Amino acid sequence: MKVSFKIGACRALATVFTFSLLSGIPLHATTVLYMPFEEQCSSAGLIVLATAAEQISNWDTGRNLIFTETRFQVEEALKGSAGSTVLTRHLGGRVGDIAQDIAGTPEFKIGRRYVLFLEPGPGGFYRVVGFHQGCYPVVSGKDGKARIAPRLAAEGAEPHLLGAGAADAAAGEQALSDFLARIRNYLKQSGR
Numbered sequence: 039m040k041v042s043f044k045i046g047a048c049r050a051l052a053t054v055f056t057f058s059l060l061s062g063i064p065l066h067a068t069t070v071l072y073m074p075f076e077e078q079c080s081s082a083g084l085i086v087l088a089t090a091a092e093q094i095s096n097w098d099t100g101r102n103l104i105f106t107e108t109r110f111q112v113e114e115a116l117k118g119s120a121g122s123t124v125l126t127r128h129l130g131g132r133v134g135d136i137a138q139d140i141a142g143t144p145e146f147k148i149g150r151r152y153v154l155f156l157e158p159g160p161g162g163f164y165r166v167v168g169f170h171q172g173c174y175p176v177v178s179g180k181d182g183k184a185r186i187a188p189r190l191a192a193e194g195a196e197p198h199l200l201g202a203g204a205a206d207a208a209a210g211e212q213a214l215s216d217f218l219a220r221i222r223n224y225l226k227q228s229g230r
Contacts, residue, residue, distance in 0.1 A: 073168035079224050081167050082155035084118035086110070087176075087218065090146040091123070095131030104138040106131035107163065108146045110154070116221050117230065126156065127163035144173035151176035153186065153217065176214055184214035 079085070088110035095106040110124045130140035144166050146152065155172030156164035166172045179185040188211055 073171045075220075076224060076228075078155045078167050078172050079117070079221060080228065080230065081157060082117060082172060083158055084120055084124070084154075084156040084164060085116040085221060085225075086112050086120050086124060086154050086156070087114040087116070087151065087214075088112045088124060088154060089151045090148050093146060093148060095133050097133055103129060104131045104133050104136070105129060110152070113151070114218075116153075116218065117225055124154070124156065125163050126154070126166060127159060127161070128165065142169040144170045146173075151184070153214075153221075174217065177211070179211055179213075185211040186214060186217045187211065 073081070090108055091111045092109040093106060095104050097104055105127055106129075108126045110126065112120045112122055112124055126146075128140070128143045130138045130143050132138075153174040153176065154164075155167040157167050159165040175187045176184050177187045
């Protein structure tokens with residue numbers, strides 16, 4: 039009887055100790071509702087095929103938040119009017135030894151091509167529609183041709199999507215030319 043009491047007391051003490059340690063750790067999550075392709079097209083003021091050319095992360099004026107600005111070299115504008123470059127800005131990034139990772143925000147790799155669904159943001163910057171959902175990395179397929187990466191495999195990320203269409207986001211690779219044609223067809227049919 040004494041043995042089981044000691045084991046039970048130890049378990050209770052361990053549980054209380056563990057809970058007290060974990061309760062002081064802030065836990066954060068980002069919930070992003072699934073945004074169908076058609077909604078991405080209609081919500082975007084600008085849709086471009088572009089290459090990430092330059093990126094810089096900076097603190098806000100109060101040194102509370104890090105913002106990352108990425109300059110893209112525009113190859114083709116499918117919707118809206120774009121100059122030769124487009125600037126995006128999103129929360130998160132790394133300044134020195136400090137990183138702020140915001141779940142659901144896209145991570146751009148310099149030199150990589152993307153199809154971007156963008157909406158105007160403050161300060162002349164653009165934001166990606168639907169957090170990461172309006173960002174489609176272009177990869178080289180097994181055949182060497184440009185393709186859109188599968189959504190859940192892109193960048194090694196596993197976005198957390200809610201909604202009936204979440205399975206659509208996991209669709210396999212498709213040819214870049216087919217994806218661009220799909221965008222053009224939707225915009226033409228919807229009169230946008």
